[in-house]
Structure formats: structure tokens, C-alpha cells
Amino acid sequence: MSAAPLSDSDKHSTALLSYPGFVKRSLVVMTEGSYAFLTWMTVLTAIALVGLNAWANQVATGMAVTGMSDQVSWGLYIANFTFCVGLAAGGVMMVIPAYLYKDKEMHQVVIIGETVAIAAIVMCLMFVMADLGRPDRFWHLMPGLGKFNWPISMLTWDVLVLNGYLLLNLHVVGYLLYTRYLGKTPNPLWYIPFVFISIFWAISIHTVTAFLYCGLGGRPFWNTALLAPRFLASAFVSGPAFIIIVMRVLRLIYHYDAPAGPARTLIQIMRVAMVANLVMSVSELFTVFYTGGTHGATGQYMYFGLHGHDGLVIWTWSSLLLNLTGTVLLFLPAALQRGTVRIVACLLCIAGIWIEKGMGLIIPGFIPSTLHQLVEYSPSTTEWKISLGVLAFGLMVLTLLLKVIAKVFLGKMTVADQS
Amino acid sequence: MANSNSAQNTPASPELPVVNPTRRKAVKAGFATLGLAAFAAAISPLRSAAKQTSAQAFFQNHYRELSAEDKRKVIARLEAETKEKYGAEVHIADDRPIPGTKFVYAINLSVCNGNGNCVKACHEENNHDRATHQSYIRVLEMDKGSMELGNGDSEYQGVVPKDGKFYLPVQCQQCDEPPCVDVCPVKATWKEEDGIVVIDYNWCIGCRYCEAACPYHARRFNWKQPEIPAEEVNPDQSYLSNRIRPAGVVEKCTYCLHRTRRGKLPACLEACPTGARVFGNILDPESNIRWILENKRVYVLKEELGTKPAFFYYFD
Numbered sequence: 001m002s003a004a005p006l007s008d009s010d011k012h013s014t015a016l017l018s019y020p021g022f023v024k025r026s027l028v029v030m031t032e033g034s035y036a037f038l039t040w041m042t043v044l045t046a047i048a049l050v051g052l053n054a055w056a057n058q059v060a061t062g063m064a065v066t067g068m069s070d071q072v073s074w075g076l077y078i079a080n081f082t083f084c085v086g087l088a089a090g091g092v093m094m095v096i097p098a099y100l101y102k103d104k105e106m107h108q109v110v111i112i113g114e115t116v117a118i119a120a121i122v123m124c125l126m127f128v129m130a131d132l133g134r135p136d137r138f139w140h141l142m143p144g145l146g147k148f149n150w151p152i153s154m155l156t157w158d159v160l161v162l163n164g165y166l167l168l169n170l171h172v173v174g175y176l177l178y179t180r181y182l183g184k185t186p187n188p189l190w191y192i193p194f195v196f197i198s199i200f201w202a203i204s205i206h207t208v209t210a211f212l213y214c215g216l217g218g219r220p221f222w223n224t225a226l227l228a229p230r231f232l233a234s235a236f237v238s239g240p241a242f243i244i245i246v247m248r249v250l251r252l253i254y255h256y257d258a259p260a261g262p263a264r265t266l267i268q269i270m271r272v273a274m275v276a277n278l279v280m281s282v283s284e285l286f287t288v289f290y291t292g293g294t295h296g297a298t299g300q301y302m303y304f305g306l307h308g309h310d311g312l313v314i315w316t317w318s319s320l321l322l323n324l325t326g327t328v329l330l331f332l333p334a335a336l337q338r339g340t341v342r343i344v345a346c347l348l349c350i351a352g353i354w355i356e357k358g359m360g361l362i363i364p365g366f367i368p369s370t371l372h373q374l375v376e377y378s379p380s381t382t383e384w385k386i387s388l389g390v391l392a393f394g395l396m397v398l399t400l401l402l403k404v405i406a407k408v409f410l411g412k413m414t415v416a417d418q419s
Numbered sequence: 420m421a422n423s424n425s426a427q428n429t430p431a432s433p434e435l436p437v438v439n440p441t442r443r444k445a446v447k448a449g450f451a452t453l454g455l456a457a458f459a460a461a462i463s464p465l466r467s468a469a470k471q472t473s474a475q476a477f478f479q480n481h482y483r484e485l486s487a488e489d490k491r492k493v494i495a496r497l498e499a500e501t502k503e504k505y506g507a508e509v510h511i512a513d514d515r516p517i518p519g520t521k522f523v524y525a526i527n528l529s530v531c532n533g534n535g536n537c538v539k540a541c542h543e544e545n546n547h548d549r550a551t552h553q554s555y556i557r558v559l560e561m562d563k564g565s566m567e568l569g570n571g572d573s574e575y576q577g578v579v580p581k582d583g584k585f586y587l588p589v590q591c592q593q594c595d596e597p598p599c600v601d602v603c604p605v606k607a608t609w610k611e612e613d614g615i616v617v618i619d620y621n622w623c624i625g626c627r628y629c630e631a632a633c634p635y636h637a638r639r640f641n642w643k644q645p646e647i648p649a650e651e652v653n654p655d656q657s658y659l660s661n662r663i664r665p666a667g668v669v670e671k672c673t674y675c676l677h678r679t680r681r682g683k684l685p686a687c688l689e690a691c692p693t694g695a696r697v698f699g700n701i702l703d704p705e706s707n708i709r710w711i712l713e714n715k716r717v718y719v720l721k722e723e724l725g726t727k728p729a730f731f732y733y734f735d
Contacts, residue, residue, distance in 0.1 A: 031447060045454065053461035060464040062643030062666045063625070070639050073630040133625020133640065133667030136472060140481075140605040140624050147481050147606040147622070155604035155628055217724040218598065218634025294569035371557060371589060371636045372569040 015182060018415045022181050029407050030400045036253075041399065044392040051389010054382045055130055063133055065382045071375035072366040074131070076383040079358025080390070081127035083238070085209045086231065086357065088120035088165065090239005092202035093269050094262065099195050105261035111176055111405060112250070113243050114169045117202075119398035121166040126390045154212045161205045168198040173401070181408050182415050206231045213365065221298040222365045230280045236273035238353040240266040241346035246402070248343060254406045264336050267345075274327045274349065294372065298364045301374070311376040312367070315359035322352030481606070482619040482659070493621070494658060501663060504644075507652035514657045514680040516613035522674050522729065523614070523701040524685075525711050526588060529735040530695040533558055533579040533586030540690030541590075544675060545661040546653050548645035555672035556687060557636065559587040568720075590687070591616065591637035591672035592720065592728030599629035599638060599671075608669075614729050615674050617659040623668040630669060634721050635728075638671045674698070701729075 033041075058065050068075045094113035098106040129135055140146035141159060150156040172191050179186040210228035217223055244263050250256050288299030300306050302316045326348035334341040368374050379387075407413040475496060485493065494511045501509045538554045547553035559571030563583050571587060580586065597616050600608050607623040610616050630638045644666040656662040657677030664670045675685040679698070688696040699708035711717065717731040 032443075045457075049457050049461045052458070053464070056462045056464040056468075060468040063640070064642035066642075068642075070630065070636070073627045073640060128626075131626065133627070133669075134623065134665075136477060137605075137622070137624045140607070140622060149604050149606045152601050153604045153628070155602065155626065159604065212628075213631075216598065216602075216632050217726075218632060218721070294567060297569060366631070368569070369636055370634050371559065371573060372571060373573055373636075 015178075018182060019178070021415070022178060025413060026404045029404050029413065033403070037399075037403075041396065044396045044399070047392035048389045048396065051386045051392065054385035054389065058130075058382055058386065059135060065380060067378050067380040067383060069375055069377070071369040071373055072363060072377035074362055074366070075377055076358065076379040076387050077127045077131035079362040080387050081124050081131070082209060082231075082362060083354050083357040084120045084123045084127065084394075085162070085206055086235035086238050086353070087242055088117040088124065088162075088239070089202045089206040089232070089235040090237075090241075091117040091120075091169075091243065092199055093236050093240050093266060094243065095195060095199055095202070097262075097265050099192070100199070103261070103265065105259040106265060109247065109258050109262050111173055111409070112246060112402070113239075114173045114198075115398065115401045115405060116239070116243055116246060117169045118166065118173060118401065119394045121162055121169070122397050123390050123394035124162055125166075126393065127387075130386050130390065154208065154215055157208045158205075158212060161201065161208050165198065165201050165205050168194055168201055172198065173405075177405060177408055181413065203232065206235050213361075218370050219365050220295045222361075224284065226280050226284060230277060230284075233273045233277035233280060234353045234356060237270050237277060237349050240270050241349045244346050245343065245350075246398070248338075250402065250406060254410065256406065256410065260338065263338070263342070267330060267335050267342065270346075270349065271327075271330050274323070274330060277353075278323065278327065297368055297372070301367055302360070302364050306368070307374055309367075309374045309376055311378060312359055312364060315355050319352050319355035319360050322348045323356065326352055476621070479621050481622050483609075490658070497658075497662060501652070505647060505652055505663065506649035507647075507654060509652060509654040509656050509662070511656045511658055511662050512677065514660070514677055516611050516615070517680060518612075519702055520613045520700045521702050522593070522679060523699065523708050523712070523731065524593075524674065524729065525697045525708055525715075525717060525731040525733060527695045527697070527735060528585055528587060528732055530693045531558075531586045531588060532693055532695075533560060533575070533584070534692060535579075536690040536692060537588060537687035537696070540686045541672070543651070544653055544678075544686035545672075546645065546647055546656070546663045548641075548643075549647055549651070553639060553645075555637070555639070556588055556590045559589060560584050561587050587732070588687075589635055589637070589720065590730070591674075592635050592726065592730040593672075593674060595727035595729060596725055598632040598634070598724075598726060602628045602632040604628065608671075613676075613680070615676050616671065617673055617676070618669060618671060619659070620662070620664050620668050620670065625667040625669065627669060634724050634726060638669050640669050641666050 066075060091113035094106055094110045097103040098110040129138065132138065141148070141156075143150070143160075148156050150160070172194050175191050176186055207228045210231040213219070213222040214224060214227035244266055247258060247263060251258060285299065288296045297306060301309065302312050304310070305313050326345050329335060329341055329345035329348065332341055332345075335345050336342075363377055367376065404413075473496070475492070479493060480489065490513055494513065498509055498511055501507055501511075535558060538556045538558060541547070541556050542552060542554040545555065557573050558575075559568065559573050560575035560579075560581070561568075561571045561584060563585055568587075575581075593610075593614050593616050595610075595614070597610060600610055600616060604626065605622060605624055608616060608618045608629060625640070627640055630640060641664050645663055647663065652663070653661060655677065657673075657680075660673045660675065660677040675683075675687075679685060685696075685698055688698050697707050697711055699706040701708060701712065703709060711733065712731060715733040715735075717733040719728040719731060
């Protein structure tokens with residue numbers, strides 16, 4: 001595309017005029033592909049539609065179709081929401097090495113982390129919608145239109161930081177993708193400032209999400225200053241773990257020979273973050289069990305059961321086992337190489353942290369209740385359907401974005417070959 | 420790689436490696452139509468739900484932004500809806516705080532015997548869902564010699580009072596520093612001048628953050644549309660109080676503002692056979708409640724949380 005030198009105004013007009021073509025060709029790329037791709041998308045579409053149908057039923061008949069109650073008033077949706085915020089924040093662990101430490105190899109693949117963040121935030125927003133009793137009143141939550149209780153309500157902060165993070169990443173990914181399509185060198189002024197803002201913003205999304213819970217004095221299990229640091233530490237495990245798996249899939253499908261350095265850096269970050277996470281877990285367990293009293297009731301209920309109620313015991317120990325095994329695998333030298341050990345370690349850590357954020361954090365915050373009632377919770381079929389539907393939709397977003405990105409970054413789709 | 424999706428549709432011309440673009444478009448259009456049809460089928464339950472909501476209901480503004488005229492229209496619509504859905508003729512008022520009033524509640528725990536009449540009265544007065552026996556009051560059966568809520572039992576059965584037990588009714592404490600109001604993202608709940616924390620049931624989005632924030636488990640969520648037989652509906656209603664709540668919103672005790680703002684006593688107090696409950700205006704120096712607060716050793720629940728309840732307990 002850079003055959004002839006262009007004047008500034010020509011450059012601008014090219015950039016603008018080529019955009020409809022870019023969008024059109026992206027749509028073509030998104031709807032065509034191998035049988036494997038089409039099957040994958042069909043399966044995801046089917047799951048997403050089942051989830052959509054379950055949500056429509058939930059809206060029509062009421063939230064009584066969930067397993068939640070007045071005692072345990074948040075469940076699988078808010079648990080998944082919290083986990084997805086972590087996934088989104090985890091992408092920053094590619095951005096920091098790439099931009100702050102000028103890691104050239106990381107720079108080549110950093111767009112994957114930013115794309116994962118986009119898909120994760122989309123899922124976050126959908127999980128919040130799924131949890132609302134009156135989604136038809138969603139507009140009450142829009143700044144300007146409704147009544148926005150900012151800055152007092154932490155939920156309004158979360159609305160701002162999550163949407164802001166989505167916009168930041170959409171801008172950076174969109175800009176880099178489109179300039180690459182045009183065959184131009186990205187203008188640092190147009191994206192570097194946003195990248196640096198996004199570093200702080202990524203920390204803020206998970207911190208604010210932790211503040212949602214830890215600011216509540218009536219919930220001793222959440223009301224700990226360790227919550228935000230723990231959120232961050234676990235996000236810096238689950239996010240990179242998910243990204244490593246995505247990179248592996250991309251390598252298998254597109255034979256994209258990415259450098260080995262970035263994944264190795266991510267594994268090293270995960271090692272540190274996971275140990276920090278486990279240290280903080282042990283520290284919390286110590287306070288709960290050594291101090292005892294009713295403030296320790298939740299810990300007792302989670303690990304050993306309380307007064308004959310033990311619905312979370314299996315989840316709690318599974319999470320612990322998954323996290324510990326994942327950590328051991330992470331520290332094996334084999335985890336630094338491409339291979340099964342690394343992928344298994346990532347999968348175990350993702351599963352362990354997913355449980356930790358849901359059945360290990362959101363649900364036990366409500367058990368026992370503030371009046372010390374022991375009411376247990378298990379997600380209903382509707383909640384599973386909707387959650388899987390959101391996950392399927394998130395994976396669709398991720399697949400389609402990555403498909404276009406792979407085409408463009410592998411040089412198979414440029415403005416030069418536009419017919 | 421782009422031709423594989425329509426390869427199955429070209430058996431007649433297997434020798435042609437390049438797929439007819441028109442045919443490819445047709446296949447895509449077919450899949451798109453199928454997808455749209457499946458999408459429409461998936462969201463079909465929403466259509467019935469949408470029929471229940473009118474445009475006026477959808478665009479209704481926040482209670483505090485409504486003019487007198489707006490309120491009249493809203494209330495007329497709500498009364499008509501109640502008639503249509505429940506078959507009950509009701510009157511919904513818009514009771515406002517009485518200037519110079521700050522309502523406070525106190526319970527004498529030496530006298531309360533756990534009979535549960537207050538729970539039942541609340542259930543009926545406030546038009547709660549019948550099947551779930553919902554009520555704004557929960558009574559804990561406590562061990563004498565312990566103030567630890569963890570030892571309380573809210574599901575106690577049998578003849579009361581039992582030996583070695585005392586009874587602790589808990590409802591909204593109408594806190595002066597209410598965490599539930601702070602956390603609401605859309606200002607659907609607020610504290611009124613007479614101290615009562617209210618909810619605009621037509622503004623609440625049902626996120627249940629307030630339910631998580633309340634240390635007294637005073638808030639309830641309408642997991643489905645409440646069901647009440649027409650003859651059991653209490654027709655004497657107020658917009659911010661006991662009108663039948665919509666599905667998907669949070670509800671709470673309002674110290675029966677549809678009664679107390681008209682000079683009557685809360686339903687739970689009137690139903691109490693023991694005289695354990697005392698209610699009144701703390702700003703009135705001659706009131707019973709003022710005498711109790713000045714002369715009894717009263718305490719509040721979970722004082723350490725700094726919520727400053729307007730609900731007191733004492734022993735004789």
C-alpha cells in the first residue's frame with residue numbers, strides 16, 4: 001500500500017474511504033471458513049440461543065426460576081461476572097511487558113490479550129443483565145438518562161470502569177487492526193496514550209469489583225482488605241492462563257508461528273501471582289480458623305460444613321486441590337516449554353480460580369445470612385443455561401475477532417488486495 | 420478457505436474448484452434466515468412479558484421527579500392494573516412525611532413472647548405473596564444469656580415462650596446511615612424526612628445490591644409476581660408502601676407509612692398482644708417512645724457497623 005508517497009489529505013481520505021471495504025471484508029471473513037470453524041460457530045450459536053431462550057423465560061416468569069433466595073441473593077451470574085472481570089484484567093499482563101518493558105516479542109501478540117479483554121467485558125455486561133430483576137429498566141442505570149448514584153454506589157463505578165475498559169480496548173484493537181490492514185505504521189499518538197491508560201484501568205476494574213463486596217460491613221466474609229489484592233493476584237493467573245490457551249489454539253489452527261517468549265513470560269507471571277494468591281488464602285484461613293467465633297462460621301461452613309449443611313465443601317476442596325496442583329505444574333520446568341504440562345496447568349488454574357470466585361467467594365458471603373440463617377444455594381438449570389449461553393456468546397465474539405485479526409496480521413487481508 | 424461452506428451444495432459440478440458466488444450468497448442467506456428464525460423463537464417468551472408493560476410504565480420517571488399531575492396518572496394506572504390483575508378495587512394514596520416527625524420504634528424484649536402475631540399482621544397489611552408467607556418481620560428465638568445472633572433460630576416451632584429462651588423480632592431498622600441506600604446504583608431507594616427508608620418500586624432495577632448490603636436482612640426481593648386472592652388484598656394502599664409490588668424489584672418495611680403518616684400505628688404494633696412494641700415520634704417530648712429512650716437502657720443491633728438504627732431494643 002505504500003508504493004506511492006501520499007499527501008496528508010490523501011492519506012486521510014484513503015483511511016476513511018477504505019473503511020467500508022474493511023468492514024465488509026471482515027464480515028465475509030467472519031462468515032466463511034473451514035467445516036471445523038462452521039461447526040464450532042454453529043454449536044456456539046445453538047448454546048447461545050438456548051441461553052437466550054432461558055433468559056427470556058426468566059424475564060417473563062420471574063427470577064423464581066433461579067436457585068437464589070432472599071438469603072443467598074446473588075448466585076452463578078454474579079460469580080461468573082466476577083470471574084470474567086478477572087479474565088479481562090488479566091490481559092494487562094501482556095500489555096505491561098509489551099509496552100513498559102519493551103518486550104518486542106510480546107508486542108507481536110499483545111493484541112490477543114486485548115481481544116480477550118473485549119470478549120470478557122462483553123460477558124461481564126451480559127452477566128449483569130442476566131442478574132437484573134428488571135432488565136427493561138436498564139436505562140435507569142445510564143448516566144444522563146436515568147439516575148446515576150455516582151460516586152456513592154460502587155456499582156456505578158463498576159459500570160463506568162467496565163464500559164471504559166471496553167471502549168479503550170475496542171479503540172486500541174480496532175486502530176491497530178485497521179492500520180495494519182491499510183499497511184501503515186500505527187501512529188503512536190493514536191494508541192500509546194490509550195494503552196498506558198488501559199494499564200491503570202485494568203487494575204481499576206478488578207479493584208472496583210472487589211470494592212463492591214468488601215465495602216459491605218454487614219458481610220464479614222467479604223469485609224476484608226485482602227479482597228482486592230486477592231482479586232488481582234488471581235486475575236493475573238486466570239487471565240494469562242486463558243490467553244496461553246487461546247494462543248495454542250491459534251497456533252494449531254492458523255499455524256501462526258508465534259515466538260516462544262511471550263508464553264514463557266506469562267507462565268513466569270502466573271507463578272508469582274499464584275503464589276501470592278495462595279499466600280493470601282492461607283492468611284485468610286488462619287484468621288478465620290484461629291480466631292474462631294461466628295465470624296469464622298463461613299469458613300467452617302465452606303471447609304467442613306456447619307450444622308449438617310455442607311453444600312460448598314466439595315467445591316471448596318476441589319478449588320484448593322485444582323489450585324495447588326496447577327501451581328505445582330506451573331513450577332515444573334516443562335511448563336516453560338510448549339507442551340501438555342503447560343496447558344494442563346493453565347486449565348487447572350482456570351478451573352480452580354473459577355470456583356474460588358464463585359462457590360468460594362460470592363456464595364459463601366451469604367452463608368450464614370446476616371441474621372445467621374443457614375440457607376444453601378445451588379444453581380438452577382435456568383442459571384446454568386444462561387451462563388453457558390453467555391460463555392458461548394463470549395467465545396463467538398472472541399473467535400470472530402481473532403479470525404479477522406489473524407487474517408490481517410498474517411498479511412492475508414490488506415487494502416492492497418481489495419478487488 | 421472460503422469455499423468450503425458451500426461445497427456440499429455443489430454436487431452437480433464437482434470438477435469446479437471455484438464455488439459460484441451467487442450460490443455461496445444463497446447458502447449464507449439461508450443460514451442467516453434460519454438463525455434469525457431461531458433467534459425470534461428464543462426470545463418469544465419476552466413478547467408476552469412486553470404485553471404486560473405499557474409505554475407509560477416503561478418511560479415512567481423517578482418518583483421524586485414526578486409532578487402532582489404525573490403522580491395522579493401513575494396512581495390511576497396502578498389502580499387499574501391491580502383491578503385487572505387481581506380483581507381488587509384498591510385506593511393508592513401518596514402519603515408524604517408529616518413535618519416535624521421522626522419515627523422511631525422500640526421493642527421490650529422482656530415482654531415479647533415470640534407469638535408471631537406481628538409477622539402475620541405484616542404479611543396481611545402489606546399485601547405480601549400468600550404462598551411464600553412473606554413478611555417484613557423475622558423473629559429469632561434466642562438463648563437467654565446470649566446476644567449472639569448466630570445462636571438464634573428464626574424457624575422455631577411449638578408453644579411459646581419456651582424455657583430459657585427470649586424472642587428478638589427483626590425488621591427494617593430505618594437506619595440513619597443506611598448502607599442499602601448508599602449502594603443503590605440508580606437512587607431507587609432513599610431516606611425520607613421522617614426517617615423512613617423507602618423504595619420506588621417502579622424505578623428499582625432489581626440488582627439486589629441493597630439486599631446484600633443490609634446487615635439486618637430487612638429487604639426482600641419479588642422473585643415472582645405476588646399472588647393474593649382478591650378478597651384478601653388490603654385495598655388501603657400507598658405508592659411507597661404496601662401497594663402490591665411488581666415482580667423483579669426489592670421491597671421493604673416502611674413502618675407502615677400508609678398508616679403512620681395518617682396518625683395510625685403500624686400494623687405489627689396493633690397486632691401485638693403483649694404490648695412489647697412502642698412506636699412514635701422521637702421529636703415529640705411527650706411521646707411514649709421518648710420516655711422509653713430517656714429512661715430505659717436501650718440498645719441497637721450491630722451498633723459496631725455504624726448504621727445508626729432508628730429501632731431500639733430494651734429489657735425491663
